[in-house]
Amino acid sequence: MTDAGWFVGLEPGDVPAAARAIRDGRADEPQDWPRLAVEAGYAPDRESYYERLHEAAISATREAVADRERADDKQLVHAVRAMDDLTETVNELAERAVEWAGSQYGESREGLDYVREVATRRPEQPVEAEIVDLAQSVVDLADRQASIEAFVEGQAAAVAPNLTMLAGPILAARLLALAGGLESLAKKPSGTVQVLGAEDALFAHLQGHAPSPKHGIIYTHEYVRGTRPEERGSAARALAGKLTIAARVDHYSGDRRPELQTALDDRIERIRTRGAEQ
Amino acid sequence: MTLPEGVERRTFDGESALATRGEPVYGEATDGEWRRWDPSRSKLGAMLEMGLDTGLGAGQTVLYLGAANGTTVSHVADVAGTTYAVEFAPRPARDLVEVAATRPRLIPLLADARRPETYAHVVESGLDFVVQDVATRGQARVATQNARFLDPEGRLVAAIKARSEDVTSDPETVFEAVLDELAGTYEIETTARLEPYHVDHLAVVARPRGGSPTSRSI
Numbered sequence: 021m022t023d024a025g026w027f028v029g030l031e032p033g034d035v036p037a038a039a040r041a042i043r044d045g046r047a048d049e050p051q052d053w054p055r056l057a058v059e060a061g062y063a064p065d066r067e068s069y070y071e072r073l074h075e076a077a078i079s080a081t082r083e084a085v086a087d088r089e090r091a092d093d094k095q096l097v098h099a100v101r102a103m104d105d106l107t108e109t110v111n112e113l114a115e116r117a118v119e120w121a122g123s124q125y126g127e128s129r130e131g132l133d134y135v136r137e138v139a140t141r142r143p144e145q146p147v148e149a150e151i152v153d154l155a156q157s158v159v160d161l162a163d164r165q166a167s168i169e170a171f172v173e174g175q176a177a178a179v180a181p182n183l184t185m186l187a188g189p190i191l192a193a194r195l196l197a198l199a200g201g202l203e204s205l206a207k208k209p210s211g212t213v214q215v216l217g218a219e220d221a222l223f224a225h226l227q228g229h230a231p232s233p234k235h236g237i238i239y240t241h242e243y244v245r246g247t248r249p250e251e252r253g254s255a256a257r258a259l260a261g262k263l264t265i266a267a268r269v270d271h272y273s274g275d276r277r278p279e280l281q282t283a284l285d286d287r288i289e290r291i292r293t294r295g296a297e298q
Numbered sequence: 299m300t301l302p303e304g305v306e307r308r309t310f311d312g313e314s315a316l317a318t319r320g321e322p323v324y325g326e327a328t329d330g331e332w333r334r335w336d337p338s339r340s341k342l343g344a345m346l347e348m349g350l351d352t353g354l355g356a357g358q359t360v361l362y363l364g365a366a367n368g369t370t371v372s373h374v375a376d377v378a379g380t381t382y383a384v385e386f387a388p389r390p391a392r393d394l395v396e397v398a399a400t401r402p403r404l405i406p407l408l409a410d411a412r413r414p415e416t417y418a419h420v421v422e423s424g425l426d427f428v429v430q431d432v433a434t435r436g437q438a439r440v441a442t443q444n445a446r447f448l449d450p451e452g453r454l455v456a457a458i459k460a461r462s463e464d465v466t467s468d469p470e471t472v473f474e475a476v477l478d479e480l481a482g483t484y485e486i487e488t489t490a491r492l493e494p495y496h497v498d499h500l501a502v503v504a505r506p507r508g509g510s511p512t513s514r515s516i
Contacts, residue, residue: 024419025419025420026419026420041419042407042419042420045419045420046415046416046418046419047415047418047419048415048418049418049423049446050414050418050419050421050422050423050446050447051422051423052422052423052424053419053420053421053422053423054422070380070402070403070405071402073405073420074398074402074403074404074405077398077405077406077407077420078395078398078399078406080407080408081391081394081395081398081406081407081408082392082395084388084391084408085388085391085392085395085408088388088408089388089389089392092388178387178389181389
């Protein structure tokens with residue numbers, strides 16, 4: 021059926037089947053579909069053919085968009101996890117490469133720049149060949165990490181524009197990863213979002229031998245970290261509240277709400293000045 | 299030059315601007331049932347603003363590739379007849395569906411313009427226009443592959459974005475390469491740079507070369 025029009029074999033009133041045919045069908049070459057559909061009896065005339073096509077295409081595209089967007093947040097979650105794994109591995113291997121290269125070349129330098137420089141050297145002994153190759157592998161992994169980070173930064177805004185506006189792309193992606201996707205983040209209460217990433221501290225608290233955690237991963241946000249310790253709990257609660265609203269808007273409506281940013285800015289401003297006056 | 303039927307100059311806030319008749323979409327200024335068509339937000343709008351003869355007119359059938367969130371295609375559907383709008387990214391396509399919901403002649407499709415076989419079972423042959431605004435590498439190839447939808451007398455109106463092909467090359471070099479590749483399938487009628495409305499974009503108006511463009515699939 022590679023050359024049939026979308027309407028072939030459909031009952032005229034069956035919109036779900038028509039939507040499926042539009043989404044899944046294909047043809048190598050286009051044809052004069054309106055004429056063929058009228059001839060096949062799918063529609064009495066061109067006008068009603070277009071009406072049916074319009075209705076089916078709206079329904080098909082709406083469903084396809086919802087499916088794709090749902091899939092995209094899962095891909096983002098994988099990407100941010102891979103990014104974090106790479107960061108950890110790069111740090112560990114870079115440290116090893118620095119130590120090894122330093123002992124062989126009698127140098128005491130540090131950091132990824134040193135590893136990058138070692139990777140360009142021409143080895144003169146078998147041991148140097150191993151060191152240079154290891155350095156090259158570290159550089160490759162670091163580049164891969166940077167590339168995935170760039171992907172995450174671009175993708176976060178597409179998957180959750182409001183959440184990304186408030187949290188920045190990396191924190192937004194981490195929240196999605198911790199919650200397991202946009203839908204589950206949107207369904208979490210604000211108090212849970214506030215301590216996402218602080219599960220160890222939370223369970224210690226629930227077992228009765230620790231204070232309740234004030235914040236989880238959202239600690240990395242300037243509005244929490246940059247607020248005086250006495251007011252940090254309030255700042256974390258306010259931020260989590262707005263992030264939760266943003267995630268719900270992103271999941272359920274998809275509108276952009278710039279006013280969320282203003283509301284958050286005002287709230288944090290009030291929390292910070294309140295502390296200063298006392 | 300004469301504007302296409304259905305596109306008029308109206309006055310918005312004391313400023314003369316292009317407009318079409320239809321329901322507002324993106325917060326544009328309105329004057330009665332006319333709504334402003336902003337050339338800096340629309341490459342096709344910029345072409346009309348600059349007086350380019352695109353040949354677009356009332357009642358024509360159109361395939362619009364790279365419809366994004368429907369800004370430009372909504373104006374096209376105000377003017378033209380049946381308008382098929384193809385967009386690949388889900389987020390803008392979500393807005394596009396809402397734009398299409400109130401426009402009976404606008405048919406939205408979530409599909410990749412580089413793979414016409416995934417929508418050739420819906421989009422009819424013999425169209426008057428293919429409008430192309432896809433920010434992807436291989437823009438000439440997209441135009442070539444979609445020639446199968448055009449009537450032999452139809453036209454391609456494309457906005458070629460230099461930066462999508464190669465950010466490092468000089469835009470003129472990129473445009474030459476794109477035009478060379480297009481010349482295999484199309485006869486180029488007009489080209490024009492879209493500055494100041496759109497930087498490093500080339501407008502191309504072209505006709506399919508003789509013979510049946512539908513038989514020239516790659």
